[in-house]
Amino acid sequence: MRFVDEFRDPDLAEMLGARITALCEPGRHYKIMEVCGGHTHTIYRYGVQDYLPDDIELVHGPGCPVCVIPMGRVDDAIAIAERADVILTCFGDMMRVPGGNGSFVDATARGADIRMVYSPLDALRIARQNPDREVVFYAIGFETTAPSTALTVMRAKAAGIRNFSVFCNHVTIIPAIKAILDSPDLRLDAFIGPGHVSTVIGCRPYEFIARDHGKPLVCAGFEPLDLLQSVFMIMTQFAEGRSEVENQYGRVVRWDGNLTALKVLADVFALRPYFEWRGLGSISHSALRMSDRYGDFDAELRFKVPGVRVADPKACQCGEVLKGVLKPWECKVFGTACTPEMPIGTCMVSSEGACAAYYNFGQYAKQRVHLEV
Amino acid sequence: MCLAIPGEIVELLADNDQLALVDVVGVKRRINVGLLDGVDLRAGDWVLIHVGFAMSKVDEREAAEALSMLETMGQAFTDELQAVAHSSIE
Numbered sequence: 003m004r005f006v007d008e009f010r011d012p013d014l015a016e017m018l019g020a021r022i023t024a025l026c027e028p029g030r031h032y033k034i035m036e037v038c039g040g041h042t043h044t045i046y047r048y049g050v051q052d053y054l055p056d057d058i059e060l061v062h063g064p065g066c067p068v069c070v071i072p073m074g075r076v077d078d079a080i081a082i083a084e085r086a087d088v089i090l091t092c093f094g095d096m097m098r099v100p101g102g103n104g105s106f107v108d109a110t111a112r113g114a115d116i117r118m119v120y121s122p123l124d125a126l127r128i129a130r131q132n133p134d135r136e137v138v139f140y141a142i143g144f145e146t147t148a149p150s151t152a153l154t155v156m157r158a159k160a161a162g163i164r165n166f167s168v169f170c171n172h173v174t175i176i177p178a179i180k181a182i183l184d185s186p187d188l189r190l191d192a193f194i195g196p197g198h199v200s201t202v203i204g205c206r207p208y209e210f211i212a213r214d215h216g217k218p219l220v221c222a223g224f225e226p227l228d229l230l231q232s233v234f235m236i237m238t239q240f241a242e243g244r245s246e247v248e249n250q251y252g253r254v255v256r257w258d259g260n261l262t263a264l265k266v267l268a269d270v271f272a273l274r275p276y277f278e279w280r281g282l283g284s285i286s287h288s289a290l291r292m293s294d295r296y297g298d299f300d301a302e303l304r305f306k307v308p309g310v311r312v313a314d315p316k317a318c319q320c321g322e323v324l325k326g327v328l329k330p331w332e333c334k335v336f337g338t339a340c341t342p343e344m345p346i347g348t349c350m351v352s353s354e355g356a357c358a359a360y361y362n363f364g365q366y367a368k369q370r371v372h373l374e375v
Numbered sequence: 376m377c378l379a380i381p382g383e384i385v386e387l388l389a390d391n392d393q394l395a396l397v398d399v400v401g402v403k404r405r406i407n408v409g410l411l412d413g414v415d416l417r418a419g420d421w422v423l424i425h426v427g428f429a430m431s432k433v434d435e436r437e438a439a440e441a442l443s444m445l446e447t448m449g450q451a452f453t454d455e456l457q458a459v460a461h462s463s464i465e
Contacts (some may be wrong), residue, residue: 047448120462143377202430225444254431353450
């Protein structure tokens with residue numbers, strides 16, 4: 003593990019922190035949003051904020067795909083799963099996401115056949131093994147995950163597997179960032195760009211953020227020093243009066259992304275005119291449906307889907323947390339009525355949600371700093 | 376589900392152009408490498424795997440970093456490895 007040590011070296015972190023502090027303009031407060039749940043996790047796990055001066059505030063964005071699923075989309079899938087001929091498959095993270103009428107775990111207890119899978123290709127295998135059942139894959143995720151669903155559907159079509167379909171909840175990151183930029187609640191100065199999503203879409207789609215909104219964006223890796231380095235790159239841009247897209251995670255992210263993945267996305271999916279995000283409301287052109295060419299594999303067309311719309315629970319402030327307006331611990335129900343064991347909001351369900359990350363690690367980071375002082 | 380787990384390619388499967396056998400933390404599983412079309416892949420190469428698909432080829436150093444990062448995640452990583460162990464991609 004000799005490789006890793008240098009990415010966690012506290013001396014290097016202190017040194018970067020000092021260089022970042024030196025770049026701060028006196029009296030100015032900087033708000034930097036990381037839009038990726040993996041980054042949120044690293045920030046809390048390693049107390050990255052503690053290496054930064056008080057004038058730099060890290061704000062958590064809507065980059066957790068489980069967290070943005072509205073309750074109605076859970077209810078719709080349960081309505082499909084309650085048919086005797088259906089096997090609903092999903093990633094493990096989805097099982098406890100509350101809908102208006104309970105979660106998938108609750109639906110399973112009522113007799114629905116809902117199975118966790120690691121990969122959409124496992125869902126396709128289940129379809130092969132159960133030719134007399136309809137197997138539906140509950141697809142979630144940003145551009146990181148959508149190409150996997152797309153290739154799976156292409157394989158299903160090529161193999162002539164007719165009893166497989168996709169309930170598509172894939173979302174796209176750029177419209178979500180646009181919605182946040184247009185939100186009157188929040189003044190942001192810069193972005194830390196997502197790691198895995200950028201592996202697929204590359205760095206180019208972010209250019210409007212730097213060019214039209216004047217806000218630097220740096221695509222970052224997942225190590226604590228990656229994040230500090232990214233903040234340093236952002237602060238250097240401010241100091242030099244620049245606003246650009248830069249790539250700190252060049253060891254994995256290519257500027258043009260993954261062209262094969264982008265091609266299968268364009269082939270298998272089409273943009274929805276609008277899609278409802280939990281907490282953020284309806285965002286235009288922000289999600290994917292099956293393209294007309296692959297319409298036979300669209301579970302929403304194959305089954306009569308009620309199209310349920312359910313308002314977010316009143317007590318839950320996930321929307322404010324997803325937009326970075328509130329910190330997790332500022333939510334009224336954080337850690338009391340809403341915990342990872344009994345979540346009210348989605349941010350507490352997924353381990354990449356800001357609330358769950360803070361609940362599990364945030365307090366420890368604060369204790370550790372306290373001990374060091 | 377958002378995790379990307381490093382795996383070492385053991386063998387590119389001759390009977391299916393998109394499948395490879397990889398070693399993920401000691402567990403051998405089939406994954407799909409169709410998204411790395413045009414990338415030179417051989418046994419011994421490392422890839423980052425997301426929901427059963429190789430997302431990118433990385434060097435051994437990046438793979439070690441990614442693994443060490445995942446090990447700090449506790450239950451989330453344990454759950455993911457358990458899901459991988461139950462996976463059987465065709």
